[in-house]
Amino acid sequence: xxxxxxxxxxxxxxxxxxxxxxxxxxxxxxxxxxxxxxxxxxxxxxxxxxxxxxxxxxxxxxxxxxxxxxxxxxxxxxxxxxxxxxxxxxxxxxxxxxxxxxxxxxxxxxxxxxxxxxxxxxxxxxxxxxxxxxxxxxxxxxxxxxxxxxxxxxxxxxxxxxxxxxxxxxxxxxxxxxxxxxxxxxxxxxxxxxxxxxxxxxxxxxxxxxxxxxxxxxxxxxxxxxxxxxxxxxxxxxxxxxxxxxxxxxxxxxxxxxxxxxxxxxxxxxxxxxxxxxxxxxxxxxxxxxxxxxxxxxxxxxxxxxxxxxxxxxxxxxxxxxxxxxxxxxxxxxxxxxxxxxxxxxxxxxxxxxxxx
Amino acid sequence: xxxxxxxxxxxxxxxxxxxxxxxxxxxxxxxxxxxxxxxxxxxxxxxxxxxxxxxxxxxxxxxxxxxxxxxxxxxxxxxxxxxxxxxxxxxxxxxxxxxxxxxxxxxxxxxxxxxxxxxxxxxxxxxxxxxxxxxxxxxxxxxxxxxxxxxxxxxxxxxxxxxxxxxxxxxxxxxxxxxxxxxxxxxxxxxxxxxxxxxxx
Amino acid sequence: xxxxxxxxxxxxxxxxxxxxxxxxxxxxxxxxxxxxxxxxxxxxxxxxxxxxxxxxxxxxxxxxxxxxxxxxxxxxxxxxxxxxxxxxxxxxxxxxxxxxxxxxxxxxxxxxxxxxxxxxxxxxxxxxxxxxxxxxxxxxxxxxxxxxxxxxxxxxxxxxxxxxxxxxxxxxxxxxxxxxxxxxxxxxxxxxxxxxxxxxxxxxx
Numbered sequence: 001x002x003x004x005x006x007x008x009x010x011x012x013x014x015x016x017x018x019x020x021x022x023x024x025x026x027x028x029x030x031x032x033x034x035x036x037x038x039x040x041x042x043x044x045x046x047x048x049x050x051x052x053x054x055x056x057x058x059x060x061x062x063x064x065x066x067x068x069x070x071x072x073x074x075x076x077x078x079x080x081x082x083x084x085x086x087x088x089x090x091x092x093x094x095x096x097x098x099x100x101x102x103x104x105x106x107x108x109x110x111x112x113x114x115x116x117x118x119x120x121x122x123x124x125x126x127x128x129x130x131x132x133x134x135x136x137x138x139x140x141x142x143x144x145x146x147x148x149x150x151x152x153x154x155x156x157x158x159x160x161x162x163x164x165x166x167x168x169x170x171x172x173x174x175x176x177x178x179x180x181x182x183x184x185x186x187x188x189x190x191x192x193x194x195x196x197x198x199x200x201x202x203x204x205x206x207x208x209x210x211x212x213x214x215x216x217x218x219x220x221x222x223x224x225x226x227x228x229x230x231x232x233x234x235x236x237x238x239x240x241x242x243x244x245x246x247x248x249x250x251x252x253x254x255x256x257x258x259x260x261x262x263x264x265x266x267x268x269x270x271x272x273x274x275x276x277x278x279x280x281x282x283x284x285x286x287x288x289x290x291x292x293x294x295x296x297x298x299x300x301x302x303x304x305x306x307x308x309x310x311x312x313x314x315x316x317x318x319x320x321x322x323x324x325x326x327x328x329x330x331x332x333x334x335x336x337x338x339x340x341x342x343x344x345x346x347x348x349x350x351x352x353x354x355x356x357x
Numbered sequence: 358x359x360x361x362x363x364x365x366x367x368x369x370x371x372x373x374x375x376x377x378x379x380x381x382x383x384x385x386x387x388x389x390x391x392x393x394x395x396x397x398x399x400x401x402x403x404x405x406x407x408x409x410x411x412x413x414x415x416x417x418x419x420x421x422x423x424x425x426x427x428x429x430x431x432x433x434x435x436x437x438x439x440x441x442x443x444x445x446x447x448x449x450x451x452x453x454x455x456x457x458x459x460x461x462x463x464x465x466x467x468x469x470x471x472x473x474x475x476x477x478x479x480x481x482x483x484x485x486x487x488x489x490x491x492x493x494x495x496x497x498x499x500x501x502x503x504x505x506x507x508x509x510x511x512x513x514x515x516x517x518x519x520x521x522x523x524x525x526x527x528x529x530x531x532x533x534x535x536x537x538x539x540x541x542x543x544x545x546x547x548x549x550x551x552x553x554x555x556x557x558x
Numbered sequence: 559x560x561x562x563x564x565x566x567x568x569x570x571x572x573x574x575x576x577x578x579x580x581x582x583x584x585x586x587x588x589x590x591x592x593x594x595x596x597x598x599x600x601x602x603x604x605x606x607x608x609x610x611x612x613x614x615x616x617x618x619x620x621x622x623x624x625x626x627x628x629x630x631x632x633x634x635x636x637x638x639x640x641x642x643x644x645x646x647x648x649x650x651x652x653x654x655x656x657x658x659x660x661x662x663x664x665x666x667x668x669x670x671x672x673x674x675x676x677x678x679x680x681x682x683x684x685x686x687x688x689x690x691x692x693x694x695x696x697x698x699x700x701x702x703x704x705x706x707x708x709x710x711x712x713x714x715x716x717x718x719x720x721x722x723x724x725x726x727x728x729x730x731x732x733x734x735x736x737x738x739x740x741x742x743x744x745x746x747x748x749x750x751x752x753x754x755x756x757x758x759x760x761x762x763x
Contacts (some may be wrong), residue, residue, distance in 0.1 A: 062732035072480075073740040077400040080744040084736070097736075099743045107724070107739050114724050118717070125720055129728065160481075179733065195737055202402070204737055209480065220597055234717065263729065269721040280729045287734070289726035312741020314734075329726045331734040363573040366580035370588055374632040376624075377588035383620045384598035385571065388605035391613045401612045405619055412623045413630075420633055482615040489606035507572060508607040514574045529574065533565035540599050 028235045051153040051167050057188035058181065058242035064088050067189065068221070069211035070100065075204040075312045087217040096222045106224045114174055119226045125270040126235040148172050148258040157182070157193050169285065171198055175336045176286045176314065187213060195313050197333070204313040211236055234271035250277055250292045250324075252343040256336055258283035281330075281340060288330030295325045306342075308334055364428035372417055379419075380430035383412050386429060390436050393483040397440035407443050485543070492542040495533055504539075567593060736749045 048158040068085045081100040087093070095109040106117040116125040150170040157166055171178045178200070182192040189211065195204040251261070263280035267290075277292040306319040311329075317337040318327040321344055328341035390411060394404040399433035415435050422431055493501055499521070506517045514528045521528065570583050587593050602615050622733040723742050727735050 059634050059732045062736070071740075073737075073744055075741060075744075077403070078744075082743055097739050097743055105743045107743060114727075116720055116724055118720065121717065123717055125717065125724065127721070127724055130731055181733070190733060193737070194735055204741070206737060206740060267725065269725060271717065271721070278725060280726075282729070285731055285734075287726075287729050287731065289722070289729060291722055291725070293630060309719055311719065312744075314723075314738045314741060316719060316722065327722055329722045331738055357622060361573065362577040362580045363570045363584075365576060366577070366584035370584055370599070372580050372633055375588050376627050376630075376632060377594070378584060379627065380620060381584075381587050381597055382592060384594065385601050387617065387619045388601060388610065388613050388615070391617070391619070394612045399612070401614060404612070405614065405617055409619055409623055409626075412619075416623075416630065454648075455597060457656050482613075485602065485615040486606045486609060489603055493607070505607065514569075514572065517654050529565055529569050530561060532572065532717055533561065533568040533599040536568050536600055536603060539603050540596065543599060543603070 003347055004152065019105075051151045052224050054153065054165055054167050054183050054188070055169070055181070058183050058190050058323065061188040062086075062190070063093075065187070065189075065212060065213055065217065066217055067213050068217065069208050071206050071208045071211075073204070073206050073312075077125065081209070085217060085221050089219075094217075094222045096224075098225065104226055106226055108224060110222055115224075117224050117226050117228065119231075122231045124228055124231050124233045127270050128236060141192055148176065149178070149285060154180075156185075162186075162191060170200075174333065175259075175339075176283060176332055177203070189213075192221055195331075236268045236270045236272070250279065250290075250344055251279065252279075252290070252340055253345050254339075254343050255281060256283075256339060259288070259340070262287075286330060286332050288332055288337060290341060290344060291325075291327045291329075292344065293325050294325050295320055302305055306338070308338070310334070322346055361424075361427045366426055368419065368422065368424075368428055371416070372422075373412055374520075382428070382432075386432060387412075389429075390432070393433065393436055394440045397437075397444050403443075404440075407440050408436065411439040414439060485547075488543055488546050489539055492539040493535075497540055500531050500535040501536065502529055504535035507532055526533075567597060568600065572596060 064086045068083075070081055070083050072081055074077050080103075083096075083098045083100055085094075085096045087095070092111050093109060094111070095107065097108075098106040098312045104119045108115045108117070112129045114127045114129065116127075118124070148171065150168075150172065152168050152170075154168050157164060159182050163185040165185060167179075167181045167183060169179040169181070178196040178198065180192075180194040180196060180202075181190045183189070184191050189208075190206075191211070193205065194202045196202050198275045232296045259281045260283075261279055262282050263278075265278050266275045267278055268275050272293075274293055279292070281290065281292045306317065309316040314329065314331045315334040315337045316327065316329045317334065318325060320326065320343055321342075324346070326341045326344045328337040330337055330340075364382065367378045367382050371382070387408060390408040391401070391404050394411070395401065396409045398404050398407065411432070415432050422428070491526065493504065496504070502521060503517060506512045506520060507514075512520065514532075516526045517528045517532075518525045566575055566579060566583055567587070570580055570587075575583065587597060598620065605613060606615055720742065723738060727739055730738055
């Protein structure tokens with residue numbers, strides 16, 4: 001579609017979506033008070049309107065509702081459009097996220113498998129998650145989070161003719177990012193999201209250009225559009241690796257304030273035969289995964305050069321400790337992943353029972 | 358007309374302590390300044406930040422402005438310096454804001470920005486622009502000609518009077534009525550939000 | 559309705575108004591929010607007609623400048639005069655000036671601390687959590703201290719990075735996950751880390 005038509009389509013789609021959204025829920029004409037200077041910071045007393053509650057409702061909406069939308073993703077001076085389709089049916093989550101311009105990449109989740117189509121690399125990654133692992137409900141925003149973030153409802157405002165609550169989540173230190181969220185009053189969907197650094201500069205922004213919440217989404221909506229002829233397929237083993245008699249457990253010696261380990265598992269990643277330890281640290285809002293794997297033999301004699309990478313605003317960092325490659329990834333500033341990764345250390349476990357007989 | 362009387366009257370008020378008068382100067386020149394800064398930084402958000410900084414520097418330096426040059430000329434120089442400094446300090450740390458765009462020509466046929474380069478804010482900008490253009494199309498020809506000659510060609514009232522073979526007073530009236538008609542349309546479409554320059558996006 | 563008077567604003571905007579009338583109108587303009595808003599819309603109309611690429615027509619720029627100026631001392635040009643007493647922090651509730659000029663600026667600024675000129679400064683409460691100094695990277699034999707400022711150009715192979723990103727995404731919060739995956743869907747994976755600038759683009763001295 002030529003770009004000018006697409007622009008018109010986008011703005012029309014918004015108008016249509018606005019109508020669709022309005023049909024989904026009864027039109028609640030709550031009084032929209034335009035931002036006025038006499039507003040005090042909104043510290044409403046009723047729990048339903050507490051800012052943290054809005055975050056909860058938003059997380060609920062994102063994880064449990066059906067939606068289909070297009071949004072712009074802005075980062076580092078570049079903008080691209082993506083489409084997202086999300087469905088929860090009979091307890092199973094299906095999701096498709098596709099780049100509408102540029103890379104043509106797609107990410108599809110269907111039940112227990114996560115598939116990443118990378119046409120620019122002519123590769124498909126398929127990762128099977130163990131079926132019994134319920135797709136992790138993210139920890140609720142809790143009292144702990146509040147100590148490291150300042151969560152407030154700043155105002156209510158209209159965004160593209162929708163009534164939204166503007167919630168800010170300001171980090172109290174340099175180890176994490178902040179958010180500004182424009183949460184739709186009717187559906188609790190985040191219509192606009194800004195990821196900010198500690199000074200409030202916007203690093204990344206996602207804004208829906210069109211959004212509908214249909215009652216039904218057909219399976220065909222989750223098929224990739226990219227043709228995979230000639231692509232290399234990388235899968236992981238569907239069964240988790242057999243637990244070995246581990247003598248070492250990895251942990252972080254120190255963590256940034258507020259972070260604690262919430263998950264630890266062993267898994268194999270697509271294309272790799274060796275199991276990887278996967279540790280997860282979170283402060284209640286941001287999370288960091290640390291992957292630990294034996295350093296590949298062919299790299300053993302090379303000096304370890306710590307490497308950084310960025311995926312949008314998220315950060316990755318890898319280094320080598322005690323002959324193991326440590327990689328940390330998370331939606332936190334680069335220093336945080338660097339710090340956590342470099343704090344990893346293997347601890348000897350107490351003598352295991354298999355030695356006794 | 359004495360050149361620059363408009364800006365000078367506002368500047369003098371600011372110099373005597375009236376900050377509200379400075380708002381009027383910002384409102385008038387913000388788009389021009391952002392456009393200017395974008396010669397140095399391509400990122401619109403960064404350009405806005407720099408333009409903002411330039412305005413604030415101008416405010417602080419205003420006691421030293423004596424009217425030797427036009428206010429905008431003076432402001433323009435401050436903006437260029439601010440932009441250059443921002444680029445220099447940015448380039449010290451290798452942050453890539455502007456990734457290579459092989460195609461510089463990113464306007465579509467009607468001269469609007471292609472949506473693939475349209476951050477969310479510019480979708481609304483596009484709506485504003487199309488509202489204005491539609492309102493102009495709907496104007497009677499004499500009003501349309503007057504406003505276009507003024508805003509697009511930058512002609513003075515006298516030059517427009519010559520071009521349209523009418524008195525200067527008529528030019529002034531036509532431009533005023535054109536603006537009012539367009540403004541009415543803008544206010545209708547944007548529910549009064551734009552009137553208070555409220556950010557909708 | 560007297561068009562002669564009403565059209566003064568339009569004429570002044572075009573710098574086509576007699577100086578003495580400018581003086582009077584400037585005074586009104588500075589105090590009358592409606593008039594100021596109309597003036598602002600005239601500017602938007604002009605910019606819309608000129609269709610300038612990249613320039614936002616709804617930018618809250620004016621409001622931000624106005625809000626920053628709240629904390630600035632009022633200018634005094636009489637030589638030798640001492641500046642009026644400076645109130646470094648004015649509760650927004652008391653400030654009439656910024657009303658009507660991009661009221662949206664209130665979205666960004668809740669309270670100003672004297673050093674924060676940055677337009678989007680999030681409201682920072684007094685730090686009760688002590689912020690550690692730069693994280694200590696143990697100078698073990700296998701690694702070296704990575705300099706704080708950017709960034710080694712990544713050499714993480716992109717497929718590998720994809721694996722980590724996807725595996726991690728399961729554990730992200732819903733909103734963060736969306737950012738992460740969207741970025742991955744669009745980004746050139748393996749680009750140099752982008753850090754926020756060391757100095758804010760706008761800062762009050």
